[in-house]
Each structure stands twice: as structure tokens, then as C-alpha cells.
Amino acid sequence: MTLRRRLYLTLDPTEKGGLLERIFEILLIAIILLNILSIVIDSVKEIDHEYSTVFRNIEVFSIIFFTVEYIARIYSIVEKPTYEDPVKGRLKFVLTPMALIDLLSFLPFYLTFLPIDLRFLRIFRLMALFRVFKIARYLHALKIFKRVLTERKEQLVLSFLFILFILVIVSFIMFYVEREAQPDKFSSIPATMWWGIATITTVGYGDMVPITVWGKFLGGIFAIAGVGLLALPAGILSSGFFELLHEDRRKTIVCPHCGKEIHEE
Template identity: 30%
Template sequence: MNELRLRIYKQLKNDSPEGRTSVFNKICGVTIFISIFFAVMVTENSIDYQFGDQIDLLDWIIGGWFCVEYLCRLWVAPLEKKYGQGWKGVFRYVISPMSIIDVIAIVPSFFGVRAELKILRIIRLLRILKIGRSEKFKQSIFHFNYALRSKSQELQISTFYTVLLLLISSTFMYLAESSIQPGLLGSIPRCLWWSITTVSAVGYGDSIPVTALGKIIASITSLMGIAAIAIPTGILASGFSESIGAQAKNQNVSNGIQGPSNTG
């Protein structure tokens, strides 16, 4: 029994020398995405009307699988050092954030849901939170946080540039267009909305300049807006690259892999 428990623990925790995703976690990942897909699709009334019963049955099956996963995690929780041994470890796991997310994802699957309880179908979308269990997701969050921390000074400079660009362009647009379009560009806050949509390249078209000077200001703002998007993107990409490189280096060191020798 202890051997089976240990094997299940290794499957749940991806405890393998190669670092590959276990079969159990692959099945869980596929199940999560299938359940999310149908939870999204069933919000379309025509699909709900035609395939509602079949999707309800699938929800029961998926909910059953989530229950099996949850019970397995309860069983192996005492093997985690952070939870502790025995019933105390089980209790600590039950009140942990990941356990609460699992319960939120499981419970809605066992409600009888028809039109009058349609809100419960929307609640089922909360199972998206189960993606947080994915090791890939955890790694991506780690790399993203590393990039923000390591490049915080560069990002602050980029943010200052963007804010300055927004204020200057909206001020100039106010001076150029306020008398012509007082309803749309008659104040700096209104021009600020125009500046944000222009710099971000969204361009809703709800407020546009009509004078020659206004169009020149808009053109310059659009061109400078490219830098406002490209600079922080490049900074974050550099931080991601450094984080991934550092992780690979640490893995090589832990596995006893040495870099190329310079002797020769």
C-alpha cells in the first residue's frame, strides 16, 4: 500500500529525473482544457439547447475524475513536508489555496443545471483556476516575476517615457483641436483618451483630428507610440531570456553537467 501511495505521489508531483510531465498530470491537463472548452461553449444558447444533456453527462464524468484526483492528493498530502504527517497533513492540505481551487472546480459539476440555474454554468468557468496547478504555468509565472524584478529600473524609465508621451501629445492635440471639436477633444482628459488609443495602436476612431496640425500631431504620436510598446516588450523579453538561461544553468549544475572547457 505504501508503495502504491509513493507511486501516486510521484505521478502527482512529476517526481522524475527527466523532469517530464507524468501520465496522470497529462490526463488532468487534457481534462481541464476539455471541461473549460465545453463550459465556454455551453454559454451559447443554441449549443446548450441542442447538446445540453450530453454536456451535462460529460460534466459528471469530468467531475468524477476531478474527485479521483482530489482524493489522491488528499491521500498523498502527508508525504509533502510542508503539510506534515498524518491527519494534520491532510487537514493542512484541505485548507490550502490549491485544495480550495480544486473544490471550487469540482462542486459545480454535480448541480442539476438547466435554464433557471444557468448561472451555475458560468460558475463552472472557475475551473480555469486549475490551470494554476500546471508546472508550465508555475514556471511561466516565475520567469515573468523574475523579469519584472530584474528589469524594474528599465521598466520604470519606459513607463515614464510613455506617460510623458501621453501627456505631451494630449496637450498639443487639445491646443490644435479643442476649438474645432469641443465635444470630442475639448479638454486634456478627453485628448488623453485619444492619446492612449493612438499610442496603443487601438485607434477606436471615436475621436480623430480633422485639422492639418492635428493630423501631424497624430502621426508623430503614432510613430513614437511604436517605441512605447516596443521598449518594454524588449525589456521583458530580455528578462525572460535571462531567467530561462539561469534556470538551465542551475539545472546543469545540479545534474553535474560542466560547461565547455577553455583549456587546450
């Protein structure tokens, strides 16, 4: 096996591998988690002042690691049949959403000499977390999720359209019902939608609450209706999960009349 092939197999998280692949996988997850932890904790002022050097070191180390790994993957990706061509294949790979996110996870670091605040660009370093989902162990489950979401896309989109539809109508009505009693809180339809979302999703912060009799009456009906609406996506997803499983099982049937196999769908 060539070194490039060796490298490719080690770096591609979708391939189940030997000890080396396992070690690299664990190292990658460790660095990603360390990164997230450092970004999250770095935002706490009291901690930041004391341990700023530690966070800086973690950042530098991660950036170097991500950069080297990125270059190594571009070098070795031609081992994958879909990216065979040395130039076009590599370019095609560089432009995949995942590779772009990877690039963005370390690129802003090299731009810190620019006079703009790049702190917010750290979000791309957070997005490196998305790579964890591609690890072989979770790949099968991720594919099931994708299939359920794809097959039930129309129904799910329709559910969310329903939720949005109800939300707009409800907020429109509540605005006219409550605006005189609470002109500062129910000040406009978009402002009322904040209450509407909190109610329909059953979050219910309590920062905006109807106080008029009619507002409470209508708000109560909407809250109960919201429960019904939320049951829709839950129902669609659970039947979707079961359907998938059922389908895998039903592939071959033996005809009891002639004994031959029938492949459904």
C-alpha cells in the first residue's frame, strides 16, 4: 500500500479501520471537543483573564493540526474513486460544503493581523463538531435520519407551514386583542409573534402574557391547538422511522403458489 493510500484510509472517517484509524479518530474528536470547550469557556470573563495563555496555546495547536490535516486530505483524496483526477478531483473536493467548513475553521486565524474583529468567525471552528457525525460508528444512524427526513420531507414541510400559518393568524388576532391593554408588550404583529412562538412550541417564557379576558380565552385555545400541531411532526417522524425499518425487512417475498421470489418495490 502506498503512503498516500495509507493516509487516505486513516483520514477518511467513513471507513472502518484498524488501530491507527482508531487512534486518529480519537485524537480528532479530542481536539474538536477541546476546541469547543476552549471557545465556550474563553467567553467567561473571569476565567479568560487567568488562563488566556492556555486558551491561546490550544487555539494555535488546533489551527496547526487542522491545517496539516486539511492539506493531507487534499493530497490523499484522489484515492477516493469520486475524486480520482489529480487536479479536477481535488478542486471538486475543496468545493464540497464539508471541506469549505473545514477551511473556514482555520483560515480566519491567519487573518488576525487584519484590523477587524474575527472572534465571531470562531463559529466555523465550532462547526468542526459536525465532523463527529461522519465518524463510521454513527454513519449508519445518520443515513437513517437522512432517509426518514427525505421520504417525509413533504409532510414535514407541510407541518411547519401549518405551524407558521397558525402562528401568523394567531399573532395577528392577539395583536388586535391585546394591544390596547399592553401597548408596550404587544406593540406590533412581529412582537406578538414572539409570544406566539413561545406558546405554540410550549416554551412559555412568560415575558409576554395576555391579560385581557379575550386574550386569555384565545391564548388558551391556541395553546391547546399548539399541542395538536406539535404532535404532527412527532407522528410523522415516528411512522417514518418504523416505515424504513419495515421496508428493509420486506424486500423478498416467496410466492406460495409457484415458490419463486418476488422483489417488492
